[in-house]
Amino acid sequence: MWEENVRKVEPYVPGEQPKVNNLIKLNTNENPYPPAPKVKERLLTLNYEDFRKYPDPTCDKLNAAVAKAYGLKKEKVFSGVGSDDVLATAFLTFFNSKKPILFPDITYSFYDVWANVYRIPYKEIPLNEDFTITVEDYLQENGGVVIANPNAPTGEALPLSSIERIIKENKESVVIVDEAYVDFGAESAVSLIDKYENLLVVQTFSKSRSMAGLRIGLAFGCEKIIKYLNDVKYSINSYTMNMPSLELGCLAVEDEAYFKETVSKVVTTREWTKKELKKLGFSFADSKTNFIFAKHKSVNGKFIFDELRKKNILVRRFDKERIKDYLRISIGTDEEMKCVVDALKNILGE
């Protein structure tokens, strides 16, 4: 039977993208604010006649715009179809050892999916009781390391010195630092790419740049590691980034003032939400992201999740033993978060 040769997998389940309106959607960590205003201007001048041509496979213009914004050479930048595409390609490129790759047991739930689909051996390192990471756990023999910083869905960030130690003491492996949420308050390892050639830093336009719908992810590293990544990319799909993403992506990264302003608004709202959740009896790590991963002192997570949904508020919950009572609540606008807090008061009878 032909089915015997099919690659059997357990796919990642993305957060729901419901088609109903009037929903407060706080389940996929989207940014509540629109992209930079110049994205709108450029969208209006895109010429549909150019769609007939292939886009630039090297993503030169976008990589150059990113490089300029980050003060890097463009040869140290790689673009892909969201950070998932970048991470998947990086797993395939760099994790070819027989030794297991290492990542936390509670982290971005795509890591074990990629390891499974590409048949990469892996070892999940349990987070501490309080969801912190012990750096020493990542200094054992391995075929690679992947660390989300800040971690998801916990929101907890490691200081750059800890990240640097993991990179420095793993010179035999590639260390991938997944910084999807770094702009909301953690320290980026991009500053280390010239110091360690085994470092690959991955970021995304989907959160802090409000461009989830355009699918733009980035990797930063030394020229050599970026070259290896490009070789594998060109062995799968030469033209991954379409013309609208290449053109509009440039404008999303150029407007530093708008970027800082919206990030700061999200952070302010997050800190307000933390205070309110605390008053309601929730506990959570000190999130440096655009979400809060919170657990109530007495009411179970599934119940709160379902009650919020009845009130048209959608958050995220993971059916995994250690975290089943936690809710991951994305930070929306002030108004949306006030609605969430009011709804929680109502549900908890306060």
Place this chain on the structure above:
Amino acid sequence: MWEENVRKVEPYVPGEQPKVNNLIKLNTNENPYPPAPKVKERLLTLNYEDFRKYPDPTCDKLNAAVAKAYGLKKEKVFSGVGSDDVLATAFLTFFNSKKPILFPDITYSFYDVWANVYRIPYKEIPLNEDFTITVEDYLQENGGVVIANPNAPTGEALPLSSIERIIKENKESVVIVDEAYVDFGAESAVSLIDKYENLLVVQTFSKSRSMAGLRIGLAFGCEKIIKYLNDVKYSINSYTMNMPSLELGCLAVEDEAYFKETVSKVVTTREWTKKELKKLGFSFADSKTNFIFAKHKSVNGKFIFDELRKKNILVRRFDKERIKDYLRISIGTDEEMKCVVDALKNILGE
């Protein structure tokens, strides 16, 4: 060293996307006509504020539009980032046997690249002297079959009865029929997907739909085979198709009249070009695509390629022994093809 664990590959080299203007670009089989007019209208109404949200990971709206145009159930349709993404995902999903997969020695040059990057054993079957395919060659033991129909870069098409025989006599394997160019004159195997569950047909919006810049590829198959493909897709990148592609793709597939009109224009220009090339001493297979793969009776291919380039005409040439004297010339507008013919007359001293 970390480099020992890097996947070493020989990447595919895409046709050049030069940044200079005033070039007659006939090297990547792009359509000379713009996409359907409604694509333009919809582009103007895209709301940039929606970019902050993730696109629909199921591609429901696009798959439904494609299904409607093809008279199929949407569960039999899969969308990806160009047919390269669809084919790469299909190779990874369906070719997991220890037996070699089969494809011609002269065909789309990405097949061996995918086989190499995913470590899939393969066997290249030599085309006959005249670049035709002998069906019996594909009835030997294998771990899968991939046939481009029409074949690229030769342009030669197999009748549907031959394709059906390959599918029918390979029930133990998946047979992928790559129909990137089918709309320009060959018979599609989409009509067979309900008859053979081991069949996957791949098409693209990049040629006949003039949407190369948007990166939209399709697969058609029975619900079961499409489900397997989706499982692997969701194990690599949930959100492959961005919002502009999902929205604009629908409009590119709805306008049947425009589609037929532009395809027919390309075909008419192709037939005119064939006559002119024949007069100039070129020979070629009877192309059913939007390109002609031609060889001159006495002047070598590299020379003609270089001379055309000097005249700002870019075509494609492959540095592979059996076909090194051939030029692959994409079909542009009538005007462009007249320029090419005039340039060739000049180069050949006629």
